[in-house]
Amino acid sequence: MSASKRKPVLVVGLGRFGGAVAGTLSKMGTEVLGIDSNRQKVQQYAADLTKVVEVDCTDGYVLRQLGVADFEAAVVAIGSDIEASVLTVLALSELGLTNIWAKANNDRHARILERIGATHVVFPEQRMGERVAHLLNERLLDFIAFGDEFAIARLCAPEPIVGLPLEMSACRRKYDVTVVGVKRAGKAFIHAVPDTLIFPDDELVVSGKIKDIERFAAI
Structure with a gap:
């Protein structure tokens, strides 16, 4: 609007x-x-x-x-x-x-x-407290939680999937997270598709259960 x-x-x-x-x-x-x-x-x-x-x-x-x-x-x-x-x-x-x-x-x-x-x-104070707690692990760059244990997060691309297209990295099957998009320095936001190639220093927007997102960020 x-x-x-x-x-x-x-x-x-x-x-x-x-x-x-x-x-x-x-x-x-x-x-x-x-x-x-x-x-x-x-x-x-x-x-x-x-x-x-x-x-x-x-x-x-x-x-x-x-x-x-x-x-x-x-x-x-x-x-x-x-x-x-x-x-x-x-x-x-x-x-x-x-x-x-x-x-x-x-x-x-x-x-x-x-x-x-x-x-x-x-509950602004409570929500901010939860958000900061998740961001303290230093692997997540931004984090939005929903009330049913699901979240959307922004994080640096984990090393094991760098250089691979998303289809080959099998993030959903291996880690139970969905890569929604990719942000590359100096480039427009990329909506993720199976053949999207992940570069070093890419930032990913992913969705999934909070525990799975944090596990994925730590690989």
Whole structure:
């Protein structure tokens, strides 16, 4: 979707997580209404976002006056104050928003958010902690895990498959991973096919079970 067609997004809570979400959306060309009860945070993002206001985000009447009911998507990035997080999601849900992303601190917090209207619940600290743990083995360059023990990872091509076409290296049969693509320095991304030849220093994008990806990276 082009920047001109992106719908405006409401971001409530401009701490580290909310500020990063709002700032990235703004750089992507999305109009962002940022809300925070902290004046310093409001001033910090005033020049970067479409509009930033200092209000009590748990007050449904105030949110309605700001036109929040017209937004199709909202991100509730409040983490430290669970009561404010819950009341804000509830207020947005009662205003009719059907695409609410909310940050949760723990499973209990997440269950409450889901019951009162959050359509997506995220655990940014937990997810980042898991990602760093996997990257610490220094063989994986990037890593995205899914909830069912599967992942997509970027890694340096293991030495045993260098110089071979993928069909001959038999990554899927031997290692239970699928090579999705290859990135070569100075070249465009290559979508992997059976006769794709692996060069030294190639970076691979692979998918599979986490344990199989880590085993493949270590060969």
